[in-house]
Amino acid sequence: MFGRILALIIKEMLAVWRDKKSRFVLIVPPLVQLAVFSYAATYDVTHVTLAVLNEDGGLAGRELLARFEGAPTMAHIIHVATEAQMTQAIDARDAMLALRLPQDFSRRIEAGQSAPVQLILDGRRSNTAQIAMGYANTIIAGYNQDRAALQNLPAAPGALVVRVWFNPNLESLWVVVPGLVGVLTQVVALVVTALSVARERELGTFEQLLVTPLRPWEILVGKTVPALVIGLIEGSIILVAAQLWFGVPFIGSVLLLYGALVAFLLSIIGVGLFISALSSTQQQAILGAFFVVVPAITLSGFATPVENMPDWLQMATLANPIRHILVLMHGLFLKALPAELAWQSIWPMLVIAAVTLPGAAWLFRRRLY
Numbered sequence: 001m002f003g004r005i006l007a008l009i010i011k012e013m014l015a016v017w018r019d020k021k022s023r024f025v026l027i028v029p030p031l032v033q034l035a036v037f038s039y040a041a042t043y044d045v046t047h048v049t050l051a052v053l054n055e056d057g058g059l060a061g062r063e064l065l066a067r068f069e070g071a072p073t074m075a076h077i078i079h080v081a082t083e084a085q086m087t088q089a090i091d092a093r094d095a096m097l098a099l100r101l102p103q104d105f106s107r108r109i110e111a112g113q114s115a116p117v118q119l120i121l122d123g124r125r126s127n128t129a130q131i132a133m134g135y136a137n138t139i140i141a142g143y144n145q146d147r148a149a150l151q152n153l154p155a156a157p158g159a160l161v162v163r164v165w166f167n168p169n170l171e172s173l174w175v176v177v178p179g180l181v182g183v184l185t186q187v188v189a190l191v192v193t194a195l196s197v198a199r200e201r202e203l204g205t206f207e208q209l210l211v212t213p214l215r216p217w218e219i220l221v222g223k224t225v226p227a228l229v230i231g232l233i234e235g236s237i238i239l240v241a242a243q244l245w246f247g248v249p250f251i252g253s254v255l256l257l258y259g260a261l262v263a264f265l266l267s268i269i270g271v272g273l274f275i276s277a278l279s280s281t282q283q284q285a286i287l288g289a290f291f292v293v294v295p296a297i298t299l300s301g302f303a304t305p306v307e308n309m310p311d312w313l314q315m316a317t318l319a320n321p322i323r324h325i326l327v328l329m330h331g332l333f334l335k336a337l338p339a340e341l342a343w344q345s346i347w348p349m350l351v352i353a354a355v356t357l358p359g360a361a362w363l364f365r366r367r368l369y
Helices: 002-018 020-040 059-070 083-091 105-110 123-150 173-203 206-210 216-244 254-278 282-298 311-319 321-334 339-368
Strands: 048-054 074-080 097-101 118-121
Touching (some): 020 216, 048 083, 059 105, 074 083, 097 123, 173 254, 173 321, 254 339, 282 321
16 A cells, blocks of 8 residues: 555656656746745835925924935935925825925924924825834934933933844844745645646546556545645745845744644645646646635735734634744744744644545545546
8 A cells, every 4th residue: 555655656756847847837936936025025115215395494404304314214315495396206106205394493493392394105105104104203203302412401201112022123034034935835835736636637647547556545645745745845945045045043943843834734735636626627727726825825914914804804814824834934933932832823724634635535536436
């Protein structure tokens, strides 16, 4: 029995490796996606363009503007002369923010009075604008503190001291790259399993497989193990790239990480075998995999927090393996997640695997007879 299964596993691995299209899909796209997502899918806003309308011209106004010009996040400052030009800069997307200093700004500052300034944001880029607004608030808060000290004004009764745990410099790469271990591994495992039976049908070798002594469950195991091995290799490549190329620290347990990957891959492989059993051609299998991948990533918390979703949708995401693997990857990479907490995310994936794999076996058996 084990010899028959081993022969099928070897045959599957060779079929994937000898097929140029499959080999290309397994190697090139994940590496390209790793590079593109890591650098493009960033939460940092580092190139803000600011339009400035300075109606004041005084020393205090020039000092405030100098702080904006010297801020590393303000990549470009556009000086405008009229309100219409400031409006045009926002409308044409030439500027993300617009700062307007009123005529009496310096006079009020020198008199120790409150001197409001106007900050206009482009709401069409809401998330980016909110982050840029935070930068502007930080600059103005620093300016207010220094002016208060210079003019011997009473300081604020309390001060906020910020400490960031696990990601001290708030590097978005430290968040994106660990998540890609789960996202890209899912894509590879799903495609491999979705194509396995569909490729046999398309090439006309599926009937030959049926006349062998292999039982349906043995065929299923033979189709599962290659995807599991390939997925683990893919995850290992991304793990090494995360540390050596992107400089993301890994301080958790390697054994725990691979245990989580195995549970995750088993839950994904069951879905892939569902798709493969239902597909007659490889094109149908690819479309089926795409139909599953996009909603799974959208509902995983990779791009938007799960907490921001409606309550009923948050409950639905519990059946999404990527949601659980993202929690594990971030925890294992950045804070040495202990085994008892990791288990809280591993057992849901095992439950999903316990449903999808027998379900795929049942559907596979029905399609055989």
